[in-house]
Amino acid sequence: MTHEPESPQGVNEGRDFGGVDSPSRRIGLPAVVAIAVAALFAGVFLARVLPIAERTQSSMGTAVGPGGAGHDHGAMGEDGAAQELWTCSMHPEVLEEQAGQCPICGMDLVPVEGTAPLEIAEMPGATSSTQAELWTCSMHPEVLQDHAGPCPICGMDLVPVSAGGAASGAPGQGAVVEIDPSVTQNMNVQTVAVQRRDLTRPIRTVGYLDYDQQRMVTVTTKYRGWIEKVNVNYVGEQVRRGQPLFEIYSPELVQTEQELLSAIDFARQLEGAPEDARSRAESLVESARQRLAYWDVSPERIAELERSGVVFRTLEIGSPASGLVMMRRPGLEGMAVTPGMELYHIANLSSLWLSVELFEEQIAYVRPGTPARIELAYFPGETFTGTVRFLEPALSEETRTVSARIEVENRGGRLRKGMYATVHFAPVVVEGALAVPTGAVIRTGRREVAVVALGNGRFVPHEVDLGIEAGGYVQVLRGLAEGERVVTSAQFLIDSESRLRSAVQRMLDERAAASEASSGASSDGSGGAGSSGDTDADDPHAGHRH
Structure with missing residues (x-):
């Protein structure tokens, strides 16, 4: 078979890009453009990625050797990235390395702002010499960022956290917190x-006014008789000491007066008698006088009886004390009275008793002599004072309280029995x-x-x-x-900030210690491998050991 040589047109058919019927003219130009664009993007990508990779390897301490060995991540995690911290918004001392629930209150943990993009070496208290400044919010101390800006929660400007702010003090103290004076003023720190x-210990109770039992007197007689004239007829009438209340006729009283006059006459007749006889006569006179005194006849009335020698048919009974008539027996005039019958009650209102109730837990702080401040609605704006005089020895089984009596001075006689009062005690505990x-x-x-x-x-x-x-x-x-x-x-904010800083510092210290321990272990392991290799190199039979 004879092979004919290829024509020049057939040879140039695949190279002729200008031919009209050439297939290369239809598909060659798009391919060239696509290849050029791909090359352009690849160049840009490599120009950007390679420097970043070099910087990343440098910051991570990566030494790429033959075979890609010799990686050292330092304080970073296994993937070479800093871990994010999680905390509780109610308990900022809780810091975890992963999301979950607060072990105290059970709330979902939230990420601590600014912890993810920061490496441990950049946190305050880390071992690196180059430390990044942290920024926090004075109102939300859980927010931590590596740059200035607004708080993501409230929008306030972040303030720098000093590196020494996380330093712990003596035992029982938290971390020292430094706050800018302007922020302190805005927080209204006092x-x-x-x-x-x-x-x-303030004690407040209520009570009512009553008569002072120590200043009340009862008018009665010690002999039988009949009241013939009454001088004080109204309850509430003011009387003074010695003022006549009524006149009484008593046969026993008249008989005693006559005995006194007779004894005086008999003693006069015995003035020239022997001493023994005169002494017996004088004793009779003194006995009659004493009997009248026991019946509350005044010395002035007895002296007048001896001077006049006339028996008084009725006797005036005077008030034993000054005060107000609080009780008068009705129908006194003409009434036959017996010894011990209560005819009048007279109360001295220069002071009153205020009766109050105290609970069991208050008894230990109130005792006789404790001062009290008293307020009455009848006299708004005025304050009275009193002193505890008496506490009942028994506790009421129904109310579980103890009654106390407070002596209150009745200035101007304005206080009256039955008035309600509010009582304040302030005993020193x-x-x-x-x-x-x-x-x-x-x-x-x-x-x-x-x-x-x-x-x-x-x-x-x-x-x-x-x-x-x-x-x-x-x-x-x-x-x-x-x-x-x-x-x-604002101490809650300061305490939260201190606790958060202390917790972060403890975690950083623990991570730094773990990093140093792992670095030391890696160094020991690599050094041991090198020594083993040298030994094997010196041993000609090392390759034959199994």
Whole structure:
């Protein structure tokens, strides 16, 4: 078979891009454009990715050797990325490395803002020499970011967290928190000095006014008789001591008066008699006088009887005390009376008794002599004072209370029996106690914390042991010193910030220690492998060992 040589047109048919009928003219141009665009994107991608990869390997401490060995991730995780921290919005001291529930309250944990993009070496307290500044919100201390900006929760400007802010203090103290003065003013941080004071326990109760039993008298007689004239006829009438109340006729009284006059005459007749006889006569006179005195006949009336020698048919009975007539027996005039019959009640109203009830837990703080402040609705704006005079020895089984009597001075005689009053006691529970306002103490249920102001915007929480709480103050047994200033407002925010910083610092310290331990273990392992290799190189039979 004869082979004819190819024509020049057939040879050039695949190369002629300008031919009209050539297939290369239809598909060659798009392919060229596609290849050019792909090359352009590949160049841009490599130009951007390679420097980033180099920087990433440099920051991670990667040393790429033959075979790709020698990777060292330092303080990073297995994948070379920093782990995100999770906390509880109600308990910022809780920090976890993964999402879940708070072990205290069971709420879902939320990510701590700004922890994911930061490496451990950049956090405060890490071992790296180059530390990134953290920014937080003064209102939401759980927010932590590596750059300035607004708070993602409230929109306030973030403030820098100093590297030393997470340093822990002495045992029982939290981390020191530094706050800018302007932020302190915006937070309305107020402080008060720790000082010694007498702690008082306020007690409030109610009661009613009654007559002072020690200043009430009862008018009665010690002999039989008949009342012939009454001088005081109305209840509530004011009388003075010695003022005649009524006149009474008593045969026994008249007979005793006659015996006195007879004894006086007999003694006069025996003036010249022997001493023994005169002594018996004088004793009779003295006996008659004493009997009249026992019947409440006044010495003036007896002297007048001896001087005049005339027996008084009736006897005037005077008031034994000054005061008001609180009771008068009806129908006194002409009434036959017997010894012990109550005819008048007279009360001295210069002071009254205020009867109040005290509960069982209040009895220990009220005793005779305790002062009281008294308010009455009848005299608005006025305050009266009194003193506890008596406490009943028995507790009421029905009300579980004890009755107390308070002596109240009746200035101007305006107070009346039966008026209701409000009584305030302020007994001293502890004298000279080291105390702070109750609002200065944060009670979490597991601990009590007071935030101490160190000055220059620096604050530190102190755990305290508390004693008796009274009158808006609480006794501090341990944790504070006299003269220190404690925060009374916004201390919850400061304590949360301190606890969050302490928790973050502890986690960072633990990670740094773990990283150092793993680095040391890697160094020991690589060094041991090298030594083993040298030994095998020196041993000519190493390759034959199994």
